[in-house]
Amino acid sequence: MDTKFARFRSNSPQETIELGKNIGVRLQQGDVIGLIGELGTGKTWLTKGLALGLGVQAENMVTSPSFTLVNVYEGRIPIYHMDAYRLKEASDFISAGLEEYFYMEGVAILEWADRWPEIMPSHCLYVLINFANKNSRDILVKGDHPRPAKIIGSLLNLNGNGHRY
Numbered sequence: 001m002d003t004k005f006a007r008f009r010s011n012s013p014q015e016t017i018e019l020g021k022n023i024g025v026r027l028q029q030g031d032v033i034g035l036i037g038e039l040g041t042g043k044t045w046l047t048k049g050l051a052l053g054l055g056v057q058a059e060n061m062v063t064s065p066s067f068t069l070v071n072v073y074e075g076r077i078p079i080y081h082m083d084a085y086r087l088k089e090a091s092d093f094i095s096a097g098l099e100e101y102f103y104m105e106g107v108a109i110l111e112w113a114d115r116w117p118e119i120m121p122s123h124c125l126y127v128l129i130n131f132a133n134k135n136s137r138d139i140l141v142k143g144d145h146p147r148p149a150k151i152i153g154s155l156l157n158l159n160g161n162g163h164r165y
Contacts, residue, residue, distance in 0.1 A: 004148070004149040005140055005142035005143075006141045006152050006156050007140055007141075008141070009132065009136060010137045013045045016042045016046050016049065016137060017048050020051075020052070021053040022155060023151065024049060024051065027050070027151070028077070029077050029105050030103075030105070031107045031108075031125065031147065032109075032110070032121050032124045032125070033109045033110070033124070033125050034125070035113055036112070036126060037129035037130060046127060046139075050107075051081075054076055062081065069083060069087075069098060070082045070083075078105070078107070080104065080107070081111075082101060082108065082109065082111065083111045084112040084115050085111065085112050089116075122144075122145050123148065124145070124148065125142075125143045125151055126148075128141075141155065
């Protein structure tokens, strides 16, 4: 299947949260989200939106799991938010048991998903966030499996051409 994608421009953390929220409402049990972007691009802001879209209460503040490796949030389905930043090799990720979260009955979100693409499931929806300038981010949502393609198609239908969020 061809890779399907949508491009968005976010001009604030709130817009990034809103995009995440619109993705989150479309997620279902077994979905995997791979977040890619430099430090400070907004991966955790997007995850806050994903969590809101999945029914996590706003007062349950989503934080980066850089030091704990995984945070679990309860929404309409469980959310497993992982961060591979401190891990050196894919074997560290696997030894920590993090790969299991990809196949649990919830939604797995991995920050730094580009570090070891070989461990990512084929049905992963990737979100690449890049600096457009100091305040704006270019966000590419892509996937080459039928499940992410369905999510992306729904986002494009909601937002027209997907060029600005």
